[in-house]
Amino acid sequence: MVNFNDQDFFSSKCVWVNGPVIVGAGPSGLAVGACLKEQGIPCVILEKSDCIASLWQKKTYDRLKLHLPKQFCQLPKFPFPQHYPEYPTKKQFIEYLESYARKFNINPRFNECVKFAKYDESCKLWKVKTISPNGSEVEYICQWLVVATGENAEKVVPNIEGLKEFGGEVIHACDYKCGEKFFGKKVLVVGCGNSGMEVSLDLCNHNAQPSIACRSSVHVLPREIFGTSTFELAMFMMKWLPLWLVDKIILILTWFILGNIEKYGLKRPSIGPLELKNTQGKTPVLDIGALEKIRSRKINVVPGIKKFSCGTVELVNGEKLEIDSVVLATGYCSNVPYWLQESEFFSNNGFPKAPFPNSWKGQSGLYAVGFTRRGLAGASADAIRIAQDIGKVYKQDLKQTKQKFPTHRGCIYTS
Ligand SMILES: Cc1cc2nc3c(=O)[nH]c(=O)nc-3n(C[C@H](O)[C@H](O)[C@H](O)COP(=O)(O)OP(=O)(O)OC[C@H]3O[C@@H](n4cnc5c(N)ncnc54)[C@H](O)[C@@H]3O)c2cc1C
Ligand SMILES: NC(=O)c1ccc[n+]([C@@H]2O[C@H](COP(=O)([O-])OP(=O)(O)OC[C@H]3O[C@@H](n4cnc5c(N)ncnc54)[C@H](OP(=O)(O)O)[C@@H]3O)[C@@H](O)[C@H]2O)c1
Numbered sequence: 001m002v003n004f005n006d007q008d009f010f011s012s013k014c015v016w017v018n019g020p021v022i023v024g025a026g027p028s029g030l031a032v033g034a035c036l037k038e039q040g041i042p043c044v045i046l047e048k049s050d051c052i053a054s055l056w057q058k059k060t061y062d063r064l065k066l067h068l069p070k071q072f073c074q075l076p077k078f079p080f081p082q083h084y085p086e087y088p089t090k091k092q093f094i095e096y097l098e099s100y101a102r103k104f105n106i107n108p109r110f111n112e113c114v115k116f117a118k119y120d121e122s123c124k125l126w127k128v129k130t131i132s133p134n135g136s137e138v139e140y141i142c143q144w145l146v147v148a149t150g151e152n153a154e155k156v157v158p159n160i161e162g163l164k165e166f167g168g169e170v171i172h173a174c175d176y177k178c179g180e181k182f183f184g185k186k187v188l189v190v191g192c193g194n195s196g197m198e199v200s201l202d203l204c205n206h207n208a209q210p211s212i213a214c215r216s217s218v219h220v221l222p223r224e225i226f227g228t229s230t231f232e233l234a235m236f237m238m239k240w241l242p243l244w245l246v247d248k249i250i251l252i253l254t255w256f257i258l259g260n261i262e263k264y265g266l267k268r269p270s271i272g273p274l275e276l277k278n279t280q281g282k283t284p285v286l287d288i289g290a291l292e293k294i295r296s297r298k299i300n301v302v303p304g305i306k307k308f309s310c311g312t313v314e315l316v317n318g319e320k321l322e323i324d325s326v327v328l329a330t331g332y333c334s335n336v337p338y339w340l341q342e343s344e345f346f347s348n349n350g351f352p353k354a355p356f357p358n359s360w361k362g363q364s365g366l367y368a369v370g371f372t373r374r375g376l377a378g379a380s381a382d383a384i385r386i387a388q389d390i391g392k393v394y395k396q397d398l399k400q401t402k403q404k405f406p407t408h409r410g411c412i413y414t415s
Pocket of ligand 1: 023024025026027028029046047048049052053054055056060061064065066067068073112113114115148149150151152153195332335339369370371374375376377379
């Protein structure tokens with residue numbers, strides 16, 4: 001007999017899910033959904049936005065392309081179309097994801113933002129509460145909870161002194177679409193990750209005058225070495241060589257191709273690019289043209305920011321720049337701590353505590369997909385493991401759970 005302690009447990013609409021609840025309909029959530037469908041396991045995907053892959057559809061700039069070759073970015077069981085280029089555009093990637101959802105008949109519940117999820121020890125089930133833009137709430141009850149809300153769920157907006165008094169336009173990179181409207185303007189791009197570099201390049205291509213603020217260090221690598229993707233080359237070498245040696249080889253080759261980037265104000269980290277990615281999750285920049293603009297001084301590299309004042313930014317070296325607009329390319333963070341009431345598996349930064357490859361499975365039917373800082377390839381590998389794991393117990397548990405959970409008035413059942 002199920003004993004729900006909360007008095008208000010059935011006060012909102014209550015849905016019993018015969019299978020896992022997946023939170024997030026980005027590439028990770030879709031991949032898990034597809035792998036489950038292949039085994040005949042039903043699931044419910046909850047998505048706060050009104051479309052699949054909202055990060056790609058709503059929060060990315062127009063010129064974006066995948067920065068790894070397509071074979072490293074495809075989701076399980078459905079390759080990219082053959083006619084796609086080596087590095088698909090954002091539009092092509094979204095079309096691919098839409099056909100992926102169609103192929104596996106995945107129909108997420110849109111406009112349902114998960115605001116609360118907790119494991120109920122007494123009934124050994126997860127309770128997942130969502131809220132819609134119109135304020136209506138639904139409570140889902142399930143045996144498995146798959147967290148697929150992404151490493152980049154929320155923008156990071158730093159609290160920089162004087163930014164409120166700056167007066168000009170200030171946007172985050174997630175709201176930047178194209179450099180057209182910045183024609184002729186002096187724009188400060190804060191942050192020199194892949195977003196900062198590509199936004200600066202785009203601004204430059206639209207005849208704006210970008211400066212890019214790099215407060216610490218960054219690994220800039222060519223996207224390709226001798227015609228092969230740098231990522232692919234690194235993966236190939238890692239089959240035989242230790243990581244530190246692969247890092248050294250990549251850096252030597254990079255030096256031959258890009259030269260010494262430090263003379264342009266881009267300080268290299270003391271740790272190699274792959275080790276830095278593995279230990280701190282910091283992604284190297286794969287250069288697709290920004291460095292050439294930096295060399296020719298069309299993009300101005302500046303150090304960290306001290307403070308803003310009306311129309312001006314003061315840098316840590318004391319220099320002052322007059323600027324019209326600011327683009328904060330200051331990154332993203334996970335939103336898991338805001339809604340998941342759990343502290344064993346996830347740490348308070350919203351990432352699983354266990355390092356790769358043990359970061360996909362928690363206790364009591366909890367899973368995480370897409371949190372390995374290994375991009376789409378990492379998400380696909382997680383999705384396959386998670387679906388297999390759930391599949392192993394699904395059929396026997398289903399029978400038991402149905403017996404445990406009698407039909408309740410006011411509770412909707414999904415098949
Ligand atoms: C500009 C940019 C470019 C990138 N390019 C690449 C690339 O080329 N290659 C690569 O491998 N990776 C790239 N990445 C990393 C990117 O995060 C992954 O490729 C991919 O989007 C991860 O998929 P995901 O499903 O895990 O997360 P997301 O794509 O972020 O999807 C998560 C989904 O969960 C939803 N969601 C969040 N919170 C809730 C909630 N509380 N309730 C309900 N729904 C919720 C979101 O609306 C979203 O639709 C890029 C990231 C950025 C920001
Ligand atoms: N084409 C592509 O495929 C593509 C394009 C864009 C992004 N991406 C991916 O998307 C993810 C996010 O990339 P991102 O570039 O948006 O974020 P990011 O890699 O986290 O970089 C954020 C940058 O902002 C800087 N920063 C943060 N706070 C700051 C502050 N207060 N003052 C000054 N600088 C500050 C950081 O500096 P510190 O290093 O000093 O913290 C860093 O340089 C990455 O995985 C990336 O690879 C991919």
